Amino acid sequence: MEEMMQILKGVRPDVDFENEKLLIDNKVLDSFDIITIVSEFNENFDIEIDVEDLEPYNFNTIEAMWELITKLQEEG
Amino acid sequence: MKKIESLSEYRALLGENKKTHNGIDKNCFLLPSGMEKFISAGKVYYRSYDQGILIFIDENSYYNLYYYIEKGSCFPVFSCEKPVLIEELSQNGSRDAYIAANEARLKAAGFGFYRKSFQYEIGIGAEEPQRFCTAEDEQAVKASGFRYDTACYADFRPQIISLWKESLDFGDISGDDLALELSQDEELLTVISGDGAVACTYLYEIVGRDVSEGRHVVTNPSYYRKGLGSFVLGLTLDHLRAEGIKRHYTWIHEQNIPSVRMHERLGFLQNGRSSIQYILK
Known part of the structure; x- marks a missing residue:
């Protein structure tokens, strides 16, 4: 979780990831942020986030992102 | 297909x-x-x-x-x-x-x-102290006979499209696409005009909750070297800040040194994001 937070803070240091609960729905993250976050997650956690995973509910909160990462690691 | x-x-x-x-x-x-x-x-x-x-x-x-x-x-x-x-x-x-x-x-x-191209970004939140376009800047531009607006493009639409077609180097991307952009709701425009002619325009877009993207600054060649590019940018940044926007970014082609300098003078910095485009003709 800490590594994930470092990645997120690296992508958008201005965002309060701990408290924002609608990162996508409220357009806090833009499409470039998503591209970067997905690339970084794939590389750092050795997973493959697919198009079908690119749903707002997977990226709206840090908890949801962590759940996606752990789910894909278990599947992999 | x-x-x-x-x-x-x-x-x-x-x-x-x-x-x-x-x-x-x-x-x-x-x-x-x-x-x-x-x-x-x-x-x-x-x-x-x-x-x-x-x-x-x-x-x-x-x-x-x-x-x-x-x-x-x-x-x-x-x-x-x-x-x-x-x-x-x-x-x-x-x-x-x-x-x-x-x-x-x-x-x-x-x-x-x-x-x-590289992305250049500037913080424009309420905590940023300075105004980007000072009262002196506004006075100087008005004294030179210019007027400006953030929502007046309907008056100037044909002129703006013509200016963009002549001025922007988009390779194979035509000026007609720019005309289409003008008609899209998300796109916003600041226009400076003088003597009934469009002098300078800035097209931008609100892309997130508190984030905006600058698309094109275009100055009519007849009005070069009057500082209108910096003025239109500063005017827009102040307007966006008043609307609650906190970040503004724009993409600048790596060889467009004058644009890099103009943005850097206003406080824009490269933020590490880059884009490479490939084209098949």
């Missing part, structure tokens, strides 16, 4: 493509809502190949191409009635190795390097 009629069809195509290939290289990370917008507008087409699937977004005078092809495979060679553009994005060099490896197969398929 076949049209994609729904998001579920798009998902099914990609799902099937994933099943039949051993790992996928892709350049698309659009959220479903973003893709759905294009599909609803009837702008999305696809072609299937042994290597994978290519998704074409019709941008009128060119296609924006998203690829989903088997890892490490050659890029499908094809021809198209319009130019085709592929964009690769990177932050702080995070995808440099992939982009370098991918470039060779894009070139083998006929894609030429088009241009590299």
Whole structure:
């Protein structure tokens, strides 16, 4: 979780990831942020986030992102 | 080329493509809502190949191409009635190795390097102390006979389109596309005019809750060297701040040194994001 937070803070240091609960729905993250976050997650956690995973509910909160990462690691 | 009629069809195509290939290289990370917008507008087409699937977004005078092809495979060679553009994005060099490896197969398929741009960003939140456009700037510009507005483009639309067509170097992307951009709700424009003529324009867009993107600054050549580019930018930044926007960014072509300097003078800094475009003519 800490590594994930470092990645997120690296992508958008201005965002309060701990408290924002609608990162996508409220357009806090833009499409470039998503591209970067997905690339970084794939590389750092050795997973493959697919198009079908690119749903707002997977990226709206840090908890949801962590759940996606752990789910894909278990599947992999 | 076949049209994609729904998001579920798009998902099914990609799902099937994933099943039949051993790992996928892709350049698309659009959220479903973003893709759905294009599909609803009837702008999305696809072609299937042994290597994978290519998704074409019709941008009128060119296609924006998203690829989903088997890892490490050659890029499908094809021809198209319009130019085709592929964009690769990177932050702080995070995808440099992939982009370098991918470039060779894009070139083998006929894609030429088009241009590299960097993102420049500035914080414009309420905590930022300075005004970008001072009262003195405004007085000086008004004293020179200029007027400006953030919502007056209807008066000047034909002039603006004509100016953009003459002034912007978009390669194969025509001025007609710019005219279309003007008609889209999300796009906003600041216009400075003098003597009934458009002197300078700034097209921008609200892209997030508190984020905006600058698209084009265009100055009429008859009004060069009057500082209107900086003025229109400063005016827009102050306007955006008053609207609650906190970040503003823009893409600048790496060789456009005058634009880099103008933005840096206002406080813009490179933020590590870059874009490389390849074009197939």
